[in-house]
Structures are given as structure tokens and as C-alpha cells.
Amino acid sequence: MRIYADNAATTQPSHAAIEAMLPLLWEGYGNPSSLYTFGQRAKEALEQARADIAEVIRADPKELVFTSGGSEADNQAILSAAELGRKAGKRHIISTAFEHHAVLHTLNKLEKDGFTLTLLDVHENGMVRPEELEAAIGDDTCLVTIMSANNEIGTVQPVRELGAICAKHAVLFHTDAVQAVGHLPVDVKADHIDLLSASAHKFHGPKGVGFLYARKGVRLTNLIEGGAQENGRRGGTENVPGIVGMATALKESAARMAENAERISALRDRLIEGLREIPHSALNGDSVRRLPGNVNFCFEGIEGESLLLLLDDRGICASSGSACTSGSLDPSHVLLAIGRVHDVAHGSLRLSLGEDATEEEVEYIIRNVKEVVAYLRGFSPVWRDLMSGKAQFIL
Amino acid sequence: MALYSEKVMDHFRNPRNVGVIEDADGVGEVGNAKCGDIMKMYLKIRDDVVTDVKFETFGCGSAIASSSMATELIKGKPVSEAMKLTNKAVAEALDGLPAYKMHCSVLAEEAIQSALTDYYSRHPEKRE
Ligand SMILES: Cc1ncc(COP(=O)(O)O)c(C=O)c1O
Ligand SMILES: [Zn+2]
Numbered sequence: 001m002r003i004y005a006d007n008a009a010t011t012q013p014s015h016a017a018i019e020a021m022l023p024l025l026w027e028g029y030g031n032p033s034s035l036y037t038f039g040q041r042a043k044e045a046l047e048q049a050r051a052d053i054a055e056v057i058r059a060d061p062k063e064l065v066f067t068s069g070g071s072e073a074d075n076q077a078i079l080s081a082a083e084l085g086r087k088a089g090k091r092h093i094i095s096t097a098f099e100h101h102a103v104l105h106t107l108n109k110l111e112k113d114g115f116t117l118t119l120l121d122v123h124e125n126g127m128v129r130p131e132e133l134e135a136a137i138g139d140d141t142c143l144v145t146i147m148s149a150n151n152e153i154g155t156v157q158p159v160r161e162l163g164a165i166c167a168k169h170a171v172l173f174h175t176d177a178v179q180a181v182g183h184l185p186v187d188v189k190a191d192h193i194d195l196l197s198a199s200a201h202k203f204h205g206p207k208g209v210g211f212l213y214a215r216k217g218v219r220l221t222n223l224i225e226g227g228a229q230e231n232g233r234r235g236g237t238e239n240v241p242g243i244v245g246m247a248t249a250l251k252e253s254a255a256r257m258a259e260n261a262e263r264i265s266a267l268r269d270r271l272i273e274g275l276r277e278i279p280h281s282a283l284n285g286d287s288v289r290r291l292p293g294n295v296n297f298c299f300e301g302i303e304g305e306s307l308l309l310l311l312d313d314r315g316i317c318a319s320s321g322s323a324c325t326s327g328s329l330d331p332s333h334v335l336l337a338i339g340r341v342h343d344v345a346h347g348s349l350r351l352s353l354g355e356d357a358t359e360e361e362v363e364y365i366i367r368n369v370k371e372v373v374a375y376l377r378g379f380s381p382v383w384r385d386l387m388s389g390k391a392q393f394i395l
Numbered sequence: 396m397a398l399y400s401e402k403v404m405d406h407f408r409n410p411r412n413v414g415v416i417e418d419a420d421g422v423g424e425v426g427n428a429k430c431g432d433i434m435k436m437y438l439k440i441r442d443d444v445v446t447d448v449k450f451e452t453f454g455c456g457s458a459i460a461s462s463s464m465a466t467e468l469i470k471g472k473p474v475s476e477a478m479k480l481t482n483k484a485v486a487e488a489l490d491g492l493p494a495y496k497m498h499c500s501v502l503a504e505e506a507i508q509s510a511l512t513d514y515y516s517r518h519p520e521k522r523e
Contacts, residue, residue, distance in 0.1 A: 303431055305455035309407065322455070323431040331431065343428035379413045381424060381435040381451040 001315040003361050007202075007293055008151050008179060008352035009319060013245065014204040020248040021206065024241040032238055033229065042240050049247035053211060056254045057196070058187045065212045065220065065230045066243050070178035070199030071102035072223065073212035076234075077174045077195040078106045078145060080214070080221040082115060084172070085142025091115045092140040094133065094171075098122050098337040099147055103176055107145075120146070126155035126285040126338045133162055137169045144173050148180035152321055152334040152350055153285030154294025156184065163192030172218065178202055178210075182253035183261065183291060194218050200246035203253045204355075209242035260355050264292040267353055267362050271295045274366030278373055280386070282395045284335060284348065293353035296321075298335070298344045300395045301383030302376040307349055310372045316365055321348040343382070344394050399456060400490035406460035411467050414449040420517065423509025426502050432458040434506040436466070440514055443474050443521070450506070457496040458503075464488050465503035474521075478511055480504055 004012070024045060030036075032043035047061070054061040067073045078093075085091060095107055097119040111117050118136045120128050128146055137144070144166050149156045159175055166173035174195035177186055181196075182203025188196060195218060199210035214220050214233075226235015253260075268290075272283055275297050284296040299307070304320030311318055321332025323346060330336070331345035340348075351365060377383040385391040399407070416437035426433040432454035439447035448470050450462040465485050469477040482500040486492045492500055515522045 301453065303454050303458075306407070306459055309404075309456045313408065342431070346428065346431040379410070379451045380453040381433055382428065382453040384415075384451060 003316045003365065005351040005353060005357070005361075005365060006317045006319050007354040008154075008291075008350065010201045010207065011204045011354060013201075013206055014249050014252055016252055017205050017245040017249040021241040021245040024244055028240075032240060033227065045244050046238055046240055049243045052247040052251050056186075056250050057181065057198075057213060058189050059213050060216060062231070063188075063213055063216055065214065065233045066238055067210050067212055067234065068208055068239075069201070069210040070100070070176065070197050073197030073199070073210050074100065074102040074176050075106050076212055076220060076223050077197055077214070078103065078110070078143065079223065080219065081143040081145075081172045081174060081195065082110050082113075083221045084219060085115075088142065090140050090142035092118065092138055092142065094118045094120060094136050094141060094144045094146075096120045096122050096128060096146055096337070098126065098150055098152075098334040099145070100151060100176055100178070103145055103147070104333075116140075122155075122337050124339050125289075126150060126153045126334075127289060128157050128162065130158060130161045130165055134165045134169075137165070137171055141169070141171050144171055146173075146175060148175045148177040148186070149184065149291050150285065150334060151179050152332055153296045153338065154179075154291035154352075155285040156180070156289050156291060159193070160191045166194075167192040179291060182250055183257070183293075185257065188213055188215070200242065200249060203249055205246035205249035206242045209239050209246050211246070256355070261292040264353055264355065264357065267357050267359065268293055268295055270359070271351065271353070271362050271365060274362070275369060278370055280393055280395045281373075282344075284338060284340065291352075293357070295351040295353070297349050298340060298395060299347045299349065299373050300344050300393060301380045301386055302347045302373055304331075304346055304348050306376055307347070307369075307372055310375070311368060314368045314372075316368060319350045319352075321350070322346045341394060398493065399460070400492075402464075402488075402490040403457060403460040403492065406463040406489065407456045410450075410452075410459055410463040412449050412463065412470065413451070415451065416447060416449050419449075419510075421510040421512075421514030423506050423511070423513055425505040425509050426454070426458075428453075430498075431455065432499055432502055434458065434462050434502050436462075436506040436510040438507075438510045438514060440474060445469050445472055445474060445477050454502075455496070455499060457492050458499040460489055461485050461492070461500040461503040462506065465507055469507060474511065474514075477507060480507055 030039040181198040196213040280300040304322030335345040419437040482504040
């Protein structure tokens with residue numbers, strides 16, 4: 001038995017997405033840049049995919065650039081905005097401390113290059129406060145980059161409000177929407193989004209393909225020089241099967257979005273309710289403004305990796321923000337950003353439910369997490385000190 | 396490729412010598428919550444031999460397996476031998492650990508040293 005509860009890491013490619021890709025691998029392998037009919041068929045498939053995706057996020061097809069995934073889109077969006085800022089003599093960027101590393105590491109690079117960075121507080125509930133964004137914007141600000149939904153704690157930001165503030169101050173607004181696209185409604189125009197990153201494998205498409213939306217008029221800087229593909233904004237023969245798979249998966253996700261969100265949110269809330277019964281535990285991130293499938297807890301007195309290994313033995317695939325799962329000495333930067341101290345951040349568990357999750361699975365997860373947490377606490381010296389009063393409970 | 400060897404997983408899933416010794420002759424605790432691994436070792440010593448050992452660990456799979464293996468390696472051994480246990484020996488007995496997990500086996504070595512130091516501080520006459 002396997003219960004896959006790590007959909008924030010990646011999702012199962014949908015049947016329809018795979019079916020749509022196969023003919024392009026078997027027979028329709030022409031190069032979309034070739035002028036003969038065989039190549040032009042691939043080009044048609046490519047442009048149909050672009051139109052389909054554009055429709056879902058309410059963009060113009062010309063505003064989409066296909067990339068190798070979310071990381072590349074984040075890199076290109078931020079470096080392009082910085083380049084525009086540099087030309088205008090503006091070198092201040094606003095973001096948050098709990099962005100994905102594809103964003104944070106790119107920003108760190110720019111910092112070394114003379115840009116100044118303001119990281120907005122995401123507070124205990126993992127939410128940006130719009131008034132704090134507005135207060136941080138100055139004459140020197142060239143970019144605001146804030147993720148639509150956090151990949152670890154699932155909090156969903158008030159993107160439209162943030163976008164409106166950026167528009168009012170004429171500052172470019174980028175959002176890493178990798179966890180949002182296909183799961184929450186996205187309307188780039190109404191949301192005042194100038195740049196948006198997305199990744200196919202987070203919404204039942206294939207891995208290694210994604211897209212960058214860049215509003216008409218926002219000039220992109222190439223990360224990859226080469227041919228004239230993607231209107232000269234990204235060199236390299238397009239991953240036609242992957243792109244078509246992505247478009248198919250996104251159309252499908254969009255068509256079922258409301259229905260899926262309602263059902264998964266109900267399962268999520270049951271999972272949260274069940275795990276809350278574990279003493280000295282806490283939900284990470286706002287309990288309402290969060291992704292439909294995301295559950296993230298800290299359990300005091302235990303360490304996350306051992307929890308994951310024992311859950312794996314029971315067939316449950318999950319994730320943790322503990323240091324020992326990241327290979328570094330520090331636990332997740334996201335948990336630290338919402339004010340979790342190291343002691344409890346090491347004992348975190350992320351469960352991200354998919355569209356096919358069932359009530360039985362949720363009950364199985366609750367039962368097994370309870371058992372494993374109790375078992376690990378049974379020989380934890382930290383738990384002993386807490387129980388004997390030698391140390392104070394944090395949660 | 397599995398993250399850990401079969402041996403590590405065996406000791407992680409079925410840790411040997413888990414628990415506490417209420418009337419221990421030496422107790423040592425190392426690590427801290429900041430780095431994410433904490434180990435506590437309890438020793439019972441008779442006639443310069445480690446007659447019993449128990450541990451408690453807050454930590455990752457490799458930390459739990461290292462504690463378990465370390466207790467097996469010193470149980471029934473003369474104190475002088477237990478004192479010489481190295482993290483390398485613990486890691487080797489586990490058929491190896493991923494490079495970035497070696498610090499967890501260092502903790503096992505340190506926990507035993509710390510428990511023995513405690514024992515010697517209670518019995519200064521035993522120190523050579
Ligand atoms: C919020 C966020 N941004 C960016 C990425 C990177 O996407 P990709 O794996 O497609 O490069 C991820 C996926 O891990 C993500 O969750
Ligand atoms: Zn460890």
C-alpha cells in the first residue's frame with residue numbers, strides 16, 4: 001500500500017497529459033522551427049498549448065515563455081526585472097524570507113551585485129500584510145516578488161491586493177505561483193501580475209517543463225542564448241511533448257478546480273483536526289488562507305526525519321522541514337520565518353493531499369502519525385525533560 | 396537507491412538498549428536542539444566492565460541507529476575499551492553512513508565519552 005501525501009513535491013502526471021504527449025514522442029517528433037509540414041504540425045501543437053495555458057490564466061499567448069520549470073522561470077523573471085531596474089537606476093527589491101530557494105538564491109546573487117533587499121515579515125501565520133508592502137516601496141524599488149502560495153506551509157497570499165499596490169506605485173510585481181497554478185484561480189490581469197512562474201509537475205503535468213508569464217511591455221533578459229525560439233526570449237528547441245502535456249494537465253485541473261478545492265479542503269480540515277489531538281503540536285501557517293491540500297505541523301520533542309522514515313514503513317509518503325532531511329544544520333527557512341524556534345522546527349511534518357485522496361486515507365494517516373509521534377517521544381530525552389518539568393513546553 | 400544501509404534501517408527500526416537506567420553509574424547527554432540531534436547515554440559499571448547501557452535519542456534515523464549500534468559495541472566491554480570507541484567504528488559497524496550524516500555518529504561517540512566522564516567524576520579513584 002502507498003499513500004502519496006507529498007503533492008507539494010510533485011504530482012502524478014494525469015492520464016490525459018500522458019496520452020497527449022505520446023503521439024508527439026512516437027510520430028509527431030518534428031522540430032517546430034522547421035518549415036515543412038511535418039515540423040509545422042509540431043509548431044501547431046506548441047501554439048495550441050500556449051493558447052490553452054494563456055486562456056486559463058487570462059493572459060495573451062504572446063505573453064508566455066516556456067521554460068524548463070519553475071526554477072528557471074523564477075530566475076528569468078527576477079533577473080529580467082533587475083536588469084530593467086538597473087537601466088532605470090533603481091536597485092531596491094522587496095520580497096519575503098519564506099520564498100522558494102529559486103527566488104531567494106537569485107536575490108542573494110543580486111544583493112552581491114549591488115541591489116538592496118527588503119524581506120517583508122510573514123508573521124506567525126505565514127501571511128504578508130499589504131500595508132507593510134506599501135510602506136516598504138520606495139522611489140528606488142524596481143521589483144516586488146512574493147509567492148502566491150508557500151510550498152511548505154501552504155499559506156495563500158492576497159495576491160490581487162499586493163498586485164494592486166505594486167501597480168499603484170508602478171513597481172514590477174512577480175509572483176512565484178508554482179504551488180497555486182492549477183489549484184487556485186489565477187487571473188494575471190485582474191491580479192495586476194507583471195511576471196508569474198509556474199511548473200507543470202505541480203499540477204499533474206510532466207517534470208522539467210514550466211512557463212513564465214511576462215506582461216506585454218515587460219522586457220525579458222535571456223538566461224539561455226540561442227535560436228529564435230520563444231520570440232528570442234529563450235533559445236533551444238522546445239520540449240513539445242512536455243509543453244503539450246503541461247497544457248493538457250492545466251486545462252484539466254482548471255476545469256475541476258472549484259470542485260477539487262472544495263473536496264480536498266474538507267479532507268485537509270479533517271486531517272488538521274485529527275492531528276491537533278496530538279498533545280503539544282501546532283499547525284504551521286494560517287488555518288484558513290491555505291492551499292486546499294496542505295497540512296503542516298510541528299510536534300514537540302521529536303525529529304522530523306525519523307518520523308518520515310517510520311511513516312514510509314507504513315506506506316505514507318510525506319515531507320519534513322527538519323535539518324536532517326535538508327542535509328544542512330538548519331531546519332526549514334520557512335518555519336524559522338514564521339517564528340518557529342529550532343527546537344520545534346526540527347519536528348515538522350508536511351502532508352500535501354492530492355485530488356484522489358480519500359477519507360479512509362486521511363484516517364489512516366491520522367492514526368499512524370499519532371502512533372509514530374508517541375513512539376518517538378517514548379525514547380526522546382527532550383520529551384522526558386519536558387514531561388518532568390525540567391524544560392518548558394513551547395507548543 | 397536507499398538513503399541508508401540495511402544495517403542502519405535495522406537499528407533504526409529496532410533500536411537495541413532503548414530506555415533509561417534509574418541508578419546509572421554514569422550519565423551523559425550531548426547535542427542540542429539547534430542542530431537537531433540529542434543523545435543521552437546511561438551506563439551501569441561493575442568491576443570496570445560496562446554491564447548495562449541504555450540510551451534515549453531525539454534525532455534522525457542515523458542518530459537513532461548510531462546510538463543503538465554504539466550501545467551494542469560497548470555492552471559487556473571493559474571501560475577502557477568503551478572509552479576508545481570512535482565514531483568511525485560506529486559508522487563502519489552500520490555498513491556506512493551518508494557523508495552528511497557522519498556528525499550523527501560523532502554524537503554517539505561523544506555521548507559515551509560524556510557518560511564515562513561522569514562515571515569517573517563520581518569515582519575519581521578509578522581514573523588511571
Ligand atoms: C514555490 C516553488 N517555486 C519553485 C519551485 C521549483 O519548480 P521546479 O521544480 O519546476 O524547478 C517549486 C518546486 O519545488 C516550488 O514549490
Ligand atoms: Zn542527524
